[in-house]
Amino acid sequence: MSVSTGPSTRSRSWRWTAITGVSLLVLVTIHMVAHHFVVDEVGGLRTYQHVLDYIATPAIFVIEGIFLVVVTAHAMLGLRSVVLDFGLSEMWRRRLERALVVLGIVTVAYGFVLIGVLASRA
Amino acid sequence: MGRAPAPTPEREPGVEEILRARAPQGPVSKKLPGPVAWFDVRSRSTGHLAFSMNRITGLGLVFYLYLHLAVLSTLLGGEDAWNGFLELATTPLFLGLDVLLVFGLLAHGLNGTRLSLIGSGFVPNHQKALFWSFMAFGAILLVYTAVHVFGGEG
Amino acid sequence: MMADGTRTVRVHRFKRGDDEPRVEEHRVPVEGITTVLEALRWIQLREDPTLGLRHSCFHASCGTCGVRVNGREGLACVTKLADVPGTVTVDPIANLPVLHDLVVDMTPFVERFPPPHPIVRESEFLPESATPEGLDGNDRFEDCIECGLCLSACPVAATDDTYLGPAALAYAQRMLEESRGADRDALLDWADQDAGAWRCHAAFECTEACPSGVRPAQRIMMLRKELRRPRPGRAPEEPAADTSEHF
Numbered sequence: 001m002s003v004s005t006g007p008s009t010r011s012r013s014w015r016w017t018a019i020t021g022v023s024l025l026v027l028v029t030i031h032m033v034a035h036h037f038v039v040d041e042v043g044g045l046r047t048y049q050h051v052l053d054y055i056a057t058p059a060i061f062v063i064e065g066i067f068l069v070v071v072t073a074h075a076m077l078g079l080r081s082v083v084l085d086f087g088l089s090e091m092w093r094r095r096l097e098r099a100l101v102v103l104g105i106v107t108v109a110y111g112f113v114l115i116g117v118l119a120s121r122a
Numbered sequence: 123m124g125r126a127p128a129p130t131p132e133r134e135p136g137v138e139e140i141l142r143a144r145a146p147q148g149p150v151s152k153k154l155p156g157p158v159a160w161f162d163v164r165s166r167s168t169g170h171l172a173f174s175m176n177r178i179t180g181l182g183l184v185f186y187l188y189l190h191l192a193v194l195s196t197l198l199g200g201e202d203a204w205n206g207f208l209e210l211a212t213t214p215l216f217l218g219l220d221v222l223l224v225f226g227l228l229a230h231g232l233n234g235t236r237l238s239l240i241g242s243g244f245v246p247n248h249q250k251a252l253f254w255s256f257m258a259f260g261a262i263l264l265v266y267t268a269v270h271v272f273g274g275e276g
Numbered sequence: 277m278m279a280d281g282t283r284t285v286r287v288h289r290f291k292r293g294d295d296e297p298r299v300e301e302h303r304v305p306v307e308g309i310t311t312v313l314e315a316l317r318w319i320q321l322r323e324d325p326t327l328g329l330r331h332s333c334f335h336a337s338c339g340t341c342g343v344r345v346n347g348r349e350g351l352a353c354v355t356k357l358a359d360v361p362g363t364v365t366v367d368p369i370a371n372l373p374v375l376h377d378l379v380v381d382m383t384p385f386v387e388r389f390p391p392p393h394p395i396v397r398e399s400e401f402l403p404e405s406a407t408p409e410g411l412d413g414n415d416r417f418e419d420c421i422e423c424g425l426c427l428s429a430c431p432v433a434a435t436d437d438t439y440l441g442p443a444a445l446a447y448a449q450r451m452l453e454e455s456r457g458a459d460r461d462a463l464l465d466w467a468d469q470d471a472g473a474w475r476c477h478a479a480f481e482c483t484e485a486c487p488s489g490v491r492p493a494q495r496i497m498m499l500r501k502e503l504r505r506p507r508p509g510r511a512p513e514e515p516a517a518d519t520s521e522h523f
Binding site for chain 3: 014086
Binding site for chain 1: 157160177180181183184187188191194195197198200201204205208220224227231234235237238241242267270271
């Protein structure tokens with residue numbers, strides 16, 4: 001039976017690296033402008049209360065949350081690309097890849113806990 | 123009633139297996155050993171410089187991601203802890219590191235855009251021109267950022 | 277030869293049984309058009325007959341004399357010493373085992389190619405015939421002389437000995453471009469493996485090094501475009517041991 005399959009499965013990593021990367025062009029710009037080009041303080045850095053008020057804003061919370069997920073995904077995909085070039089055996093490659101998945105999940109989880117706690121203190 | 127499982131048909135070894143199984147007949151000539159060989163850009167051209175720069179900035183930005191999370195964690199210590207960080211972060215050295223961060227973001231982001239384009243089959247014959255024009259654009263943005271970061275009122 | 281002067285040529289030396297390679301220096305008489313190959317042959321004939329090197333055609337069509345000159349890949353027969361500044365250092369091409377001095381084992385290079393690997397394909401078209409539909413022109417891949425310079429220049433091949441490499445991947449793209457009955461699915465599956473087309477980091481060193489205008493990097497990008505297209509007709513139970521599933 002003729003079945004149409006999607007694009008090559010191995011192209012998925014490359015595609016998601018490109019997609020997250022292009023998304024980051026927008027997200028990093030928003031993040032950098034908000035933290036260095038809006039506030040008049042030296043370096044554009046916010047005071048303690050400014051940061052809490054900023055992160056407690058619902059739209060900002062969502063944007064920074066998306067930023068966290070996308071940047072972590074892009075970072076883990078990039079590290080995976082470096083690991084692939086080590087010329088490791090299949091077993092060690094898979095172990096390192098699983099470790100990167102765990103690292104990514106822990107990073108995102110910690111980030112959300114952090115901004116959640118800060119938002120609740122505003 | 124059990125049946126003996128069908129014997130797994132022997133498959134031909136893949137290229138990777140063939141290359142791994144082959145005992146090298148002699149030393150392999152490389153400038154640097156395996157995992158860091160990509161780092162050696164001596165006698166190399168624009169594309170390799172771009173690749174090495176992308177990897178170095180990428181690894182630097184991964185390091186920065188975790189450094190940033192650690193720094194933001196000082197907020198959990200209250201206003202005094204954060205103010206302590208702000209004092210450090212507004213020194214010229216740290217502002218300079220901020221500009222370095224922006225360099226890393228611009229270099230990695232713009233070159234990454236170039237890689238997305240050429241890797242998708244768009245303009246692969248113009249990869250050098252694309253690299254240098256993106257870097258020129260990035261340099262303009264970097265100068266603007268540096269002026270703003272150092273020129274901000276305190 | 278009537279010499280315009282002399283140049284210092286440093287040559288990589290290694291024999292089986294040696295612990296480490298070494299470098300030997302020679303003063304070679306040169307003229308304006310002296311090539312690296314001529315300098316090496318002078319050393320072989322006048323100073324050290326044990327110097328091992330490969331060459332054949334003397335005009336860049338056989339691909340046998342590939343070396344690295346001051347770190348850059350090139351065919352020794354057409355690389356003029358006048359174009360190489362300073363002291364000339366000649367090394368074997370990289371990323372392949374060295375057998376003797378400047379001679380490398382090309383077997384791992386050839387083994388990377390997808391089967392079948394016809395060296396010469398019978399031409400179905402006469403030079404005066406029209407360009408076949410779907411092709412921009414008669415851009416013959418047979419330009420590839422399998423010299424190995426692209427593999428030597430590739431930074432991915434430098435880090436991972438199992439990477440298929442530019443020559444083999446560009447060959448697969450050429451087979452897809454003009455299949456002539458070749459199994460396209462098998463070629464795409466072959467290119468899609470872990471050490472295949474997705475490992476390329478677009479350094480374009482292979483295109484820089486290629487003496488024949490094959491442009492392997494561009495062909496790998498086109499191969500990726502092909503791999504991203506949906507493929508009808510594949511059986512759903514085919515295994516996909518894909519590491520990218522983790523993301």
